[in-house]
Amino acid sequence: MSVVVPECCDDLKRERGRCLFNKEELTNILDGGPKLTEKRRRIEKMLINTPELFDDVSPDYLSHEDRYSNELRKATQLMTTLEKNGFTYNDAVTTGTGLWLLMDGNPLSLHISMFLDTIKGQSNPQQLQEWLPLAEKFKIIGTYAQTELGHGTFVRGLETTATYDSTTKEFVLHSPTITATKWWPGALGKTSNHAVVMAQLYLGGKCYGPHIFMVQLRDLETHRTLPGIVVGEIGPRLGMNSNDNGFLQFNHHRIPLTNMFMKHSQVTEDGKYVKPLHSKLSYGTMVQTRVGIVYHASRELSRALIIAIRYSAVRHQSEMVPGDPEPQILDYQTQQYKLLPHLASFFALRFSARALLEVFIGTSAGLGSGKMNMLPELHALSSGLKAVATNDAVKGTDICRLACGGHGYLSSSNLPRIYTAIAAGITYEGENTVLFLQVARYLIKSFRASSQGQTLPFSVSYLRVQPPSSHAPLMSDRGLVDALGAGVRWMVGEAERRLQQLVDSGHSPHAAWNACSVHLVQCADAHTRYYICEQFVDAVSKLGETVSSGVHEVLRQLCRLYILHRVIQTAGILLRCGAVDGKALTSIEEEECHLLATLRIQAVSIVDAIDIKDVFLKSTLGAWDGNVYQRIYEEAQKSPLNKSDVTQGYYQYLRPLMKANL
Numbered sequence: 001m002s003v004v005v006p007e008c009c010d011d012l013k014r015e016r017g018r019c020l021f022n023k024e025e026l027t028n029i030l031d032g033g034p035k036l037t038e039k040r041r042r043i044e045k046m047l048i049n050t051p052e053l054f055d056d057v058s059p060d061y062l063s064h065e066d067r068y069s070n071e072l073r074k075a076t077q078l079m080t081t082l083e084k085n086g087f088t089y090n091d092a093v094t095t096g097t098g099l100w101l102l103m104d105g106n107p108l109s110l111h112i113s114m115f116l117d118t119i120k121g122q123s124n125p126q127q128l129q130e131w132l133p134l135a136e137k138f139k140i141i142g143t144y145a146q147t148e149l150g151h152g153t154f155v156r157g158l159e160t161t162a163t164y165d166s167t168t169k170e171f172v173l174h175s176p177t178i179t180a181t182k183w184w185p186g187a188l189g190k191t192s193n194h195a196v197v198m199a200q201l202y203l204g205g206k207c208y209g210p211h212i213f214m215v216q217l218r219d220l221e222t223h224r225t226l227p228g229i230v231v232g233e234i235g236p237r238l239g240m241n242s243n244d245n246g247f248l249q250f251n252h253h254r255i256p257l258t259n260m261f262m263k264h265s266q267v268t269e270d271g272k273y274v275k276p277l278h279s280k281l282s283y284g285t286m287v288q289t290r291v292g293i294v295y296h297a298s299r300e301l302s303r304a305l306i307i308a309i310r311y312s313a314v315r316h317q318s319e320m321v322p323g324d325p326e327p328q329i330l331d332y333q334t335q336q337y338k339l340l341p342h343l344a345s346f347f348a349l350r351f352s353a354r355a356l357l358e359v360f361i362g363t364s365a366g367l368g369s370g371k372m373n374m375l376p377e378l379h380a381l382s383s384g385l386k387a388v389a390t391n392d393a394v395k396g397t398d399i400c401r402l403a404c405g406g407h408g409y410l411s412s413s414n415l416p417r418i419y420t421a422i423a424a425g426i427t428y429e430g431e432n433t434v435l436f437l438q439v440a441r442y443l444i445k446s447f448r449a450s451s452q453g454q455t456l457p458f459s460v461s462y463l464r465v466q467p468p469s470s471h472a473p474l475m476s477d478r479g480l481v482d483a484l485g486a487g488v489r490w491m492v493g494e495a496e497r498r499l500q501q502l503v504d505s506g507h508s509p510h511a512a513w514n515a516c517s518v519h520l521v522q523c524a525d526a527h528t529r530y531y532i533c534e535q536f537v538d539a540v541s542k543l544g545e546t547v548s549s550g551v552h553e554v555l556r557q558l559c560r561l562y563i564l565h566r567v568i569q570t571a572g573i574l575l576r577c578g579a580v581d582g583k584a585l586t587s588i589e590e591e592e593c594h595l596l597a598t599l600r601i602q603a604v605s606i607v608d609a610i611d612i613k614d615v616f617l618k619s620t621l622g623a624w625d626g627n628v629y630q631r632i633y634e635e636a637q638k639s640p641l642n643k644s645d646v647t648q649g650y651y652q653y654l655r656p657l658m659k660a661n662l
């Protein structure tokens with residue numbers, strides 16, 4: 001059956017006809033300016049004109065091995081296409097285009113992110129000169145090998161050892177137990193010939209804690225594993241199965257002294273240790289990746305939202321008024337309630353990701369001149385935002401799937417794949433509960449410092465013991481954000497009180513911490529969300545002077561929805577601390593419902609402005625033209641089971657069963 005694709009179906013035409021703002025302007029804001037939109041589109045055009053980058057057959061129908069090879073084919077093609085056209089891998093990462101193409105984890109993602117970032121951030125000048133050109137030109141291919149079978153979160157508990165032998169000026173890398181096996185690193189199994197390896201540094205019998213080493217794993221000609229090294233792939237996962245997540249063991253494997261990354265700490269030839277300016281500088285690559293993940297999570301959420309919102313405008317179901325035609329499901333208030341707060345979250349995360357990037361850039365510049373004072377602030381912000389962004393992207397993506405009913409469960413909707421890929425983000429790069437507990441540590445320290453009269457860094461300055469009272473009317477955006485801040489201050493104060501009470505009653509500080517950790521995680525989550533609200537309000541108010549009134553109104557409504565939704569989610573706390581009363585909450589609930597109806601009118605245009613082309617959405621439900629049913633039908637025809645009318649399985653199993661005398 002041939003597909004006659006209309007320019008765009010009537011439902012979507014009508015939706016788009018109601019647009020009251022300049023879509024291109026909103027696109028530019030999301031990209032970070034017109035020049036960046038233009039650059040992204042140039043990259044997209046180039047990629048779209050490279051057919052080798054696209055799948056002939058859905059990876060769902062490939063074997064485990066073919067899936068990997070197919071993704072490797074596309075990943076290498078992507079790198080050469082970018083290079084030939086004067087772009088870098090970084091352009092593909094920062095515009096999102098590369099990650100959308102390589103849809104399910106890919107064998108070069110760790111190379112272009114954590115491997116290269118470690119070389120750039122942890123090398124001394126000689127190492128940088130030696131390794132960076134090789135890695136940038138893909139002469140060596142690497143990954144970030146930190147996690148072990150026995151330890152992922154607790155980096156200090158890693159078991160792999162790097163023992164210095166001053167007689168040969170080498171480190172001896174060893175995996176003393178099964179639990180010391182490196183486990184999980186992306187692209188470690190079959191792709192990488194190098195890895196940056198986190199191992200416990202031993203000098204003269206003394207352990208100096210985890211340090212990073214550049215280790216060659218495979219021969220550069222034959223790609224065979226080097227002696228003293230065992231490496232392989234860990235097998236199928238929930239998602240991201242196009243990647244070759246791997247395992248790695250060392251058997252007294254020797255590497256030169258100069259292969260320890262020596263920007264921050266050094267070992268001299270005679271085995272003396274030179275301390276870094278801050279003990280956690282070697283965790284820098286993780287921090288940088290967390291910053292990137294906030295963007296990544298917001299992008300993945302936006303893909304799910306485009307799919308679900310367009311589909312909700314095309315799908316008609318049930319009767320709202322008996323006897324009337326079936327309405328678009330987007331007209332149901334419950335459907336709006338499922339989707340639109342997540343649309344607001346996407347915008348909130350995008351603005352917060354940008355603010356975090358600025359903190360990262362500022363802190364990195366400071367580190368260059370020996371200033372370490374911003375490091376705890378960056379660690380807390382990047383940990384909290386990574387956790388909230390991935391939690392919300394996962395939850396939002398699953399809601400989008402559910403909002404598409406049965407068809408959301410189809411692989412061809414692409415929602416399952418977006419979900420499984422982003423679901424890994426809750427665990428990797430610091431498990432979210434663990435990261436929240438790091439934020440909580442910062443909050444409690446800050447709260448206590450404030451009680452002793454110290455000035456607090458900007459992200460926690462609202463926690464000071466005697467904050468100035470809010471002058472903004474409660475129901476204004478600022479007033480509600482101040483109320484949320486008061487709620488967090490109350491929660492942190494309460495956590496501190498409970499901790500102190502437990503210590504006073506004889507518990508050790510560590511036992512008290514564990515006994516309060518559920519509440520502490522809630523504090524960290526609430527603090528991070530308060531920060532996100534602040535960033536959203538600030539960004540919209542700053543843009544107010546420069547953008548057209550239509551775009552400003554849409555952003556103002558999305559920001560308002562985000563804040564109202566947050567206040568409702570936190571109602572219990574806000575009532576307990578007296579920041580709002582029942583009457584205010586009732587009017588906030590009513591306003592939220594009203595706002596859902598207002599935003600619904602332009603919802604399709606808003607997701608259009610996110611500007612992700614069909615080839616990157618890869619969804620039968622979310623394509624620009626809304627031709628949903630034809631696409632679903634055509635995709636089903638590609639199932640290998642439809643190649644013949646009667647399958648082999650019938651002759652092998654079903655027929656014998658039917659003929660058996662049971």
Ligand SMILES: CCCCCCCCCC/C=C\CCCC(=O)SCCNC(=O)CCNC(=O)[C@H](O)C(C)(C)COP(=O)(O)OP(=O)(O)OC[C@H]1O[C@@H](n2cnc3c(N)ncnc32)[C@H](O)[C@@H]1OP(=O)(O)O
Nearest residue numbers: 113146152153154155156280283292293296379428429430
């Ligand atoms: C370019 C962008 C690309 C974007 C691409 C996105 C696409 C994604 C594709 C990639 C796919 C997958 C990648 C996944 C890769 C990985 O998962 S790599 C492995 C990551 N592993 C982790 O994240 C481990 C998590 N654990 C930790 O970070 C630490 O162990 C933990 C912080 C939990 C505790 O560390 P300890 O060493 O045990 O800490 P303590 O000794 O207890 O000390 C705590 C104090 O140290 C401070 N601290 C901790 N970390 C940092 C840091 N990074 N910076 C600054 N300070 C830090 C902490 O605040 C405590 O300070 P205090 O004592 O309170 O003053």
Ligand SMILES: Cc1cc2nc3c(=O)[nH]c(=O)nc-3n(C[C@H](O)[C@H](O)[C@H](O)COP(=O)(O)OP(=O)(O)OC[C@H]3O[C@@H](n4cnc5c(N)ncnc54)[C@H](O)[C@@H]3O)c2cc1C
Nearest residue numbers: 144145146147151152153184185186424428429430431433
């Ligand atoms: C798809 C994927 C890709 C990955 N890629 C890489 C990679 O490229 N390189 C690499 O080195 N690693 C990689 N990892 C590993 C990843 O970084 C770890 O899985 C992650 O850091 C969590 O560690 P864990 O698995 O040891 O979990 P655990 O730490 O064992 O966590 C299990 C549970 O214990 C809880 N828990 C642990 N510690 C605490 C605590 N202190 N307080 C309270 N609760 C706690 C956690 O909250 C969680 O609920 C990857 C993982 C995945 C899933």
